[in-house]
Amino acid sequence: MSLFYPCYRFRRIWEIAPEWFTVHQISVVLLDVDNTLTTHDNPEVPDEARRWIAQMQKAGIKLLILSNNRPERVEPFARKxxxxxxxxxxxxxxRGVRRAGERLGVQKREMALIGDQIFTDILCGNLAGIVSILVEPMELERFLFFKLKRAAERVVLRRDRRKEL
Ligand SMILES: [Mg+2]
Structure with missing residues (x-):
């Protein structure tokens, strides 16, 4: 069960101060897109996300987007x-975490992954042996499949009260 538990939890990505990463000796952060940096399939970037990215870069922390979505969605967003x-x-x-580590030339112990889904983002971070950070989804999805996933996530999170912030 512990593979499903995030190492840390925050409400929004931009509520994590760059110093937090420095203190935890994290130099590379892998970012989910949908419902983490913006709402699902939204090409616009919220101002808060933009400001946070600039602050992170100023603090010397490298960022890389790691998304399960299609290149047509992810690449223009990353370019922006x-x-x-x-x-x-x-x-x-x-494999995405491994590729990211190779591309940026960093060890796993310096890496974190942030996302809004336990069964993709958090499980990925934990399986890869890097720091996993869960944020609340920016907007709840309407599709039945997602509703079922979110219900299952709530079961996991109820068991994991330890690291609530
Ligand atoms: Mg997501």
């Missing part, structure tokens, strides 16, 4: 932010 990206990442499979 001036970030590198890996689309079709197939999280929870860990």
């Amino acid at each position: 932010l001036g970030l590198g990206c890996i689309a079709n990442a197939a999280k929870p499979l860990t």
Whole structure:
């Protein structure tokens, strides 16, 4: 069960101060897109996300987008932010994390992954052996499949009260 537990939890990605990563000796952060940086399939970037990315870069933290969504969705979004990206990442499979580490030349212990889904993002981070950070989804999905996933996530999170912030 512990593979489903995030190492840390926050409400929004932009509520995590760059210093937090420095204190935890994290130099590379892999970012989910949908419902983490913006709402699902939204090409616009919220101002808060833009500001947070600029602050992170100023603090010397490298960012890379790691998304399961299609390249047509992910690449223009990453370009808008001036970030590198890996689309079709197939999280929870860990190959995207490995590729990101190779691309940026960093060890796993310096990496974190942030996302809004336990069964893709958090499981991926935990399987890869990097720091996993769960944020609340920016908007709840309407599709039945997602509703079922969110219900299952609530069961996991109820068991994991330890690290609530
Ligand atoms: Mg997501």
